[in-house]
Amino acid sequence: MDKYRIDSHKLIYHVPCVHAWLQGKTVYPIYMEVSPAGSCNHRCTYCGLDFMEYRPKFLETALLKERLTEFGRLGVKSIMYAGEGEPFLHKDIGEIISHTKQSGIDVAVTTNGTLMKPQIADQILGVTEWIKVSVNGATKETYAKIHQCREDDYDHLMKNLAYAVDLRRRHGYRCTLGLQLLLLPDNAHEAVALARLAKDMGLDYLVVKPYSQHPKSKTHKYSGIRYSDYEYLEKDLQVLNSEKFNVIFRIRTMKKWDEAEKHYDRCLGLPFWSYIDAEGNVWGCSVYLGDEQFLYGNIYEQTFQEIWEGEKRKKSLKWVEEALDVSTCRVNCRMDEVNKYLWELRNPPTHVNFI
16 A cells, blocks of 8 residues: 555666666766754654754855755656754745746655644645655643643644645645654554544645664664564554545564665665755765765855765765775665665576566
């Protein structure tokens, strides 16, 4: 039922780009994650980017719009606004999202949703591909405990979601609206209730995903979780699937967390994506934010083309491909499935011609 391929990857739909990479050519990112804001209005108990300290930094709107135009010209296909902070804290996020689409780039947002007020929804819903809202409880008590926020934030969130669903219906917008639950011992008992709530509201999906310990995170509260203890939820949630609503229970990813095993020896996925933090730094990998080995440059100081074709990035990619020990990387990183795919292309098994 994972029609969005959330528990897999979509690089298979970009064959020309992969072919160019196999030939050793420079390829520009298909997908980028951009953090318009460094601060956040929540302090979630599981936050992997707590080491970034939620600094009140915001990307400069005019400069970002200039770079977005450049991204579109260079062939970047999609941008997700998320990052180390809450994207809707940026005062110009509506304008930024609109300009992204005008630049020929598909737009998505991952958010806690509490600041996605009607005036913002009015501005962005018609130009956004999807919005995924992190909701880690079906009751305001559990929600506030995990998000470490006020209980009335839950009420604001539900009002915002209801408005977005109605707005989409009234205007016939195609924006996909979904929720994401990070499955924890603190909220597992509310997973089914949250799925029912999402379905009744008219949302498109609920993703139930596993925790992943960030190597730099200050919190290790959930590092010992075993998802084999929660496999029973898959059947309980599947009964809620319908033509209009999907529960995506990321069982494959959960098993990878329990096994803590990688099926490739080198990270090959970095050429196909990038991360820009709230200070304009361009990173090769969001797991290694703050590590100079992965810092390519800064969009305030150079054009993106200069950064992407620059010597710092070339040296970084060479070091990653030759020396990075992937066993030290984050389990279930964003490029995990992409890396498995690319590793097989580079290291095919025998008898591949017998298709």
